[in-house]
Amino acid sequence: MAAVENSNSLAQTNQQQPPIEEPILSPSHLDGVAYLYGHPLLNSLSPPLHQTIYNALQLNWIQLPLSSVYGSSSTYPPPYTRSPPIDKFLPNIRANPKFVGSSVTMPWKVSIMEHLDDLTEEARQIGACNTIYIRQDPETGRKLLVGTNTDCIGVREALRQATPLSSNPDAFRGKPGLIFGGGGTARSAIYAMRKWIGCSRIYIVNRDAAEIEAILHEDRKRASSSLQQVPIIPIMTPAEVDQLDEYPPVIVSAIPNYPPKSADEIRARAVLERFLSSSSPPNEGRVFLEMCYHPLPWTQIAELASGHGWNIVLGSEALIWQGIEQARLWTGRDIVSVPGLVPKIKDFVAGTIEAKAPAVKTNL
Incomplete structure (x- = not known):
C-alpha cells in the first residue's frame, strides 16, 4: 500500500519530465527477487519492511524499487521516480526464474489489470491491483501472473x-x-x-x-x-x-x-x-x-x-498488514505464526517513522 498522495500534482510533474528507463535488475547472488512497481517510490517503506520478513525467514531475497530517480533535492519540483512501462515490465518478470512477486502502486494499479493472467475477487471488486503473485496452471504448468489487492x-x-x-x-x-x-x-x-x-x-x-x-x-x-x-x-x-x-x-x-x-x-x-x-x-x-x-x-x-x-x-498499521499478506502470497508461509516476527515488523515501522519525525517537523 502506497501512502495517500496528491495525484494531480504528481501527474503534472510527470508530464514535465521525460521518462528515464534503467534495466530491470535481478542480482545474481539472490535466490528470489520481488519488485516494487510504480512511482514515486523515494519514501516507500515496502522494501525494508519485506527485508525484515525475508531476514527472519532466512530467505536470500530482496524487494527492489523498480524506478529511476530524476530531479534533485535542490530543485523544484523535488525528486520523483519513474518505472518502466507495463509492456517492458511484465515480459521481464515472466522470463525471470527468480521473480517471486511484486507490489504495484501508482500509476499502474488499474492499467496493469487487463495484462495479467487472472485476478482475485478482491482485485475485481475493488477495481485495482496492488500485488502480483505467481500461480502454476495445474494443467499446463505455465507460470500465471495473478493480480490481487492486499490493501483491503x-x-x-x-x-x-x-x-x-x-x-x-x-x-x-x-x-x-x-x-x-x-x-x-x-x-x-x-x-x-x-x-x-x-x-x-x-x-x-x-x-x-x-x-x-x-x-x-x-x-x-x-x-x-x-x-x-x-x-x-x-x-x-x-x-x-x-x-x-x-x-x-x-x-x-x-x-x-x-x-x-x-x-x-x-x-x-x-x-x-x-x-x-x-x-x-x-x-x-x-x-x-x-x-x-x-x-x-x-x-x-x-x-x-x-x-x-x-x-x-x-x-502504518494497515501498511504492515497489507505487506504481511503480500509476503504470505510470495513465500507460501504463514507470517503471523512465525514467533516474534509481527512484533519485529511493527518495531521496524515505528522506529522508521520516529526517525523521520524530526526532519519532517523541521520542514513544516
Whole structure:
C-alpha cells in the first residue's frame, strides 16, 4: 500500500519530465527477487519492511524499487521516480526464474489489470491491483501472473485489532460505516467494510463529486453479489448528516494530509466534522482509521478525530498488514505464526517513522 498522495500534482510533474528507463535488475547472488512497481517510490517503506520478513525467514531475497530517480533535492519540483512501462515490465518478470512477486502502486494499479493472467475477487471488486503473485496452471504448468489487492487486508486487520473489534469481531456488523475520500484507498476500504466488517451501508464524503460518481458507476457495472447489496451513499453537506437516523461507529479517512483550501475541500471537511461530533454511538465504541501515513501517520484529521473522542488507528498499521499478506502470497508461509516476527515488523515501522519525525517537523 502506497501512502495517500496528491495525484494531480504528481501527474503534472510527470508530464514535465521525460521518462528515464534503467534495466530491470535481478542480482545474481539472490535466490528470489520481488519488485516494487510504480512511482514515486523515494519514501516507500515496502522494501525494508519485506527485508525484515525475508531476514527472519532466512530467505536470500530482496524487494527492489523498480524506478529511476530524476530531479534533485535542490530543485523544484523535488525528486520523483519513474518505472518502466507495463509492456517492458511484465515480459521481464515472466522470463525471470527468480521473480517471486511484486507490489504495484501508482500509476499502474488499474492499467496493469487487463495484462495479467487472472485476478482475485478482491482485485475485481475493488477495481485495482496492488500485488502480483505467481500461480502454476495445474494443467499446463505455465507460470500465471495473478493480480490481487492486499490493501483491503490492511484495512481489515488494522480495524480488527482496534477497540472494540479486538474483543468483538461483530461489533460493527449491521451498522453504517463512513469513507472520507474517493481514490483507490477508499475503494479498498469500501470492500473491507462490506466483506468483513459487515457494515449495513457506507456513507462516502469527498471534495470531488465526480470521484464519488466514478465509484458508484464502477460498482453498478460489477456482477451483482451480496457485496453490492450494501449501498454506498454520498453525503454532501452537514445538513444531510443531521438527517441520518444512525451514525457510523467506524470511519476510514483516505485523503492526503493537507489543510482544506478550496470551497469543496472546506465543505467536505465540515461534513466530516459533523460526523465526528455526532453523539451516537458512545465515544469508547468509535474507531477512526487514518490511512495516510506519509510523511507522518498522526495527521491533522487524526488530531481532529481524537479531539472528538474517537479511538485512532494509524495508517502504518494497515501498511504492515497489507505487506504481511503480500509476503504470505510470495513465500507460501504463514507470517503471523512465525514467533516474534509481527512484533519485529511493527518495531521496524515505528522506529522508521520516529526517525523521520524530526526532519519532517523541521520542514513544516
